[in-house]
Amino acid sequence: MNRTFSPLILAALLIFLIGPFLIIVAASLSAGDTLTFPPQGLSLRWIAKVFTVESFRDSFIMSMILAVGGTFLALLLGVPAAYALSRYKLPFGEVVNTIVTLPIIVPGIIVGLALLRYVVVPFSFSIGIALFLAHTALVLPYTVRVVSSSFNNLRSDMEEAAVLLGATRLGAFFKVVLPNIQSGILAAFILGFVTSFNQVPVSLFLSGPGVRTLPIDMLSYMETTYDPSVAALSALLALMSIGIVFLAERFLGFSRYV
Amino acid sequence: MxxxxxxxxxxxxxxxxxxxxxxxxxxxxxxxxxxxxxxxxxxxxxxxxxxxxxxxxxxxxxxxxxxxxxxxxxxxxxxxxxxxxxxxxxxxxxxxxxxxxxxxxxxxxxxxxxxxxxxxxxxxxxxxxxxxxxxxxxxxxxxxxxxxxxxxxxxxxxxxxxxxxxxxxxxxxxxxxxxxxxxxxxxxxxxxxxxxxxxxxxxxxxxxxxxxxxxxxxxxxxxxxxxxxxxxVADFVGFENVFALKDGKLATPGGAVALSEALPGNAAGFAWRPAGVVLDTGPFQGKVKSVSFTGNLREYLLDTPLGPITAEVSAALPVHDLGTELAFDLPLKAAAPLQRFA
Structure with a gap:
């Protein structure tokens, strides 16, 4: 690569990646009444306003419940699945692996439509349950992937050593395996949390009256009100995500797992 | 007990x-x-x-x-x-x-x-x-x-x-x-x-x-x-020269070879360690293909009508150059008789 050329490409790439975020942050600090860039004057009033909108508070709580609860359930399902896939030669192991990965590849809008049409409507799930299950399904691939790589890095003879010292298979898992994949599980949790929290298309199909996730609520807020508070909320959410990933990288070496 | x-x-x-x-x-x-x-x-x-x-x-x-x-x-x-x-x-x-x-x-x-x-x-x-x-x-x-x-x-x-x-x-x-x-x-x-x-x-x-x-x-x-x-087993414990026995003779790549002494017929084969091979005297001839010094000993790999032969002699003896024709012997007293050859 040409020496003068590559910094230019790097700069362009960074502007492309970070630019939109900077524009949103700038727009959220506007003193004006509409969402514009460049901002008209500077103020923090739109950031303050975010915390006073009741529907934002409700949908934020909903999103938190989905992200934490859904990821937790996905881990409960994903950790044993990842264990089985990495430890045993299963007859359809590759197929299972592919199926588990599908929600990453298939567009969310299709997953959402399919879940609505063929799961939620026929079984008449409540909106809350439907959203919860959908988020679990979306996060599951990430947990299986990330935790699998932890299992693959852990030699299986450690479990055998524990068994020969008198442990049961289950005991060996909890006493020897689990303590050594803790950071992988935490990494999977963070990745799942962020994925679930930022998820739009699936939630769009499954949200209903009174039950909305935060991104959906922001969309519908913008349909009626075009003020900078949405930009302010976006900036806050982005900062939250950055903060989480920063802490994860700092303490876990997050990028090793993703 | x-x-x-x-x-x-x-x-x-x-x-x-x-x-x-x-x-x-x-x-x-x-x-x-x-x-x-x-x-x-x-x-x-x-x-x-x-x-x-x-x-x-x-x-x-x-x-x-x-x-x-x-x-x-x-x-x-x-x-x-x-x-x-x-x-x-x-x-x-x-x-x-x-x-x-x-x-x-x-x-x-x-x-x-x-x-x-x-x-x-x-x-x-x-x-x-x-x-x-x-x-x-x-x-x-x-x-x-x-x-x-x-x-x-x-x-x-x-x-x-x-x-x-x-x-x-x-x-x-x-x-x-x-x-x-x-x-x-x-x-x-x-x-x-x-x-x-x-x-x-x-x-x-x-x-x-x-x-x-x-x-x-x-x-x-x-x-x-x-x-x-x-x-x-012979090969595994360092008998590098191993031959099957057929009609009282050693089966080698160059055909059946009789030793100077009569071989007991009840063995399936014979094996010699490199140290059991006698160099510089004997009925067989071989050309030095490689020499390696291992401290106390010097190991020769010989190209012979019996196939490759590995021999080990004291390093104190004068060294033979590559390509030298050497006489050697496979004495029966240094041989291990094998019950099975396969």
Missing amino acids: SDRAFLSLENLTLSYGNSIAVNKFNLDIRKGELVAFLGPSGCGKTTTMRSIAGLLNPTSGRITLDGTDITRVSANKRNVGLVFQSYALFPHLTVYENVAFGLRLKRMADADINARVTAGIKSVGLAALSGRKPAELSGGQQQRVALARSMVMEPKVLLLDEPLSNLDARLRVEMRAELQRVQKETGITMIFVTHDQAEALSLADRIVVMRNGLIEQVGTPEEIYNNPVSAF
Whole structure:
């Protein structure tokens, strides 16, 4: 690569990646009444306003419940699945692996439509349950992937050593395996949390009256009100995500797992 | 008592699908014996060892330990210890907690655990390091921890997978002495698996040479070293010049060759160590293809009508250049007769 050329490409790439975020942050600090860039004057009033909108508070709580609860359930399902896939030669192991990965590849809008049409409507799930299950399904691939790589890095003879010292298979898992994949599980949790929290298309199909996730609520807020508070909320959410990933990288070496 | 079998394997067979890893293995091991399973990779030695530990279920056959049939007893109830080749220490626990792991599972009183763990760590010379994590130890130290972790459980049999192969030359000598000391002090029955004949010869009371899932020969190190029964064992313990016997003559790539002495007809073949080949005199001729100096000895590889011949002579003798035609002899008194050639 040409020496003068590559910094230019790097700069362009960074502007492309970070630019939109900077524009949103700038727009959220506007003193004006509409969402514009460049901002008209500077103020923090739109950031303050975010915390006073009741529907934002409700949908934020909903999103938190989905992200934490859904990821937790996905881990409960994903950790044993990842264990089985990495430890045993299963007859359809590759197929299972592919199926588990599908929600990453298939567009969310299709997953959402399919879940609505063929799961939620026929079984008449409540909106809350439907959203919860959908988020679990979306996060599951990430947990299986990330935790699998932890299992693959852990030699299986450690479990055998524990068994020969008198442990049961289950005991060996909890006493020897689990303590050594803790950071992988935490990494999977963070990745799942962020994925679930930022998820739009699936939630769009499954949200209903009174039950909305935060991104959906922001969309519908913008349909009626075009003020900078949405930009302010976006900036806050982005900062939250950055903060989480920063802490994860700092303490876990997050990028090793993703 | 001492010659009654303590651990016995009867018709032990293990197969994976269509391939048989261990085929009708029969062996009796006495209490306190140190036995080596010797063979190349894939010979079934590790499979046999893992089935004694209970990590693999035999397809058929029986394993009896101290008078009890343990064939179907699960691995965590057999009281058989195993020191893994990779040591398999628990990375999240300190040396002390690694060694205490099995005792804690037994729900022993803390004072008893402390006494046994402390003594165990001290006996392998790691008292000063008991608070360290495995990652902070050298390979040799990790192996000692693995040994102590198994020994504090006072197992009836201790299995060791390639115990010396991951260590450098100096540590190897140390560990060998360590294992012999442990065995002498505790009188424990030990079985170790190795592909290294020197390791088996120097450490074991008895060696089981395995090949393709079958026992090739069982004997003391002296028996295996001096009287290999087959071409395979002969080759494995350093007889580099091995010939089949046909109608009283050696079968060689250059045709049947008679020796100066009459060969006993009841042998299937004969084998000579490089040191058994006589150089500079004799009825055969060979051309020097390579020479290597090994300290006390000089090793010659000769290109001969009998095929390649390896000979070893004192390094004090004058060196022969490459391409030199040399006379050599294969004296019968230095030959090991083989019962089987295949």
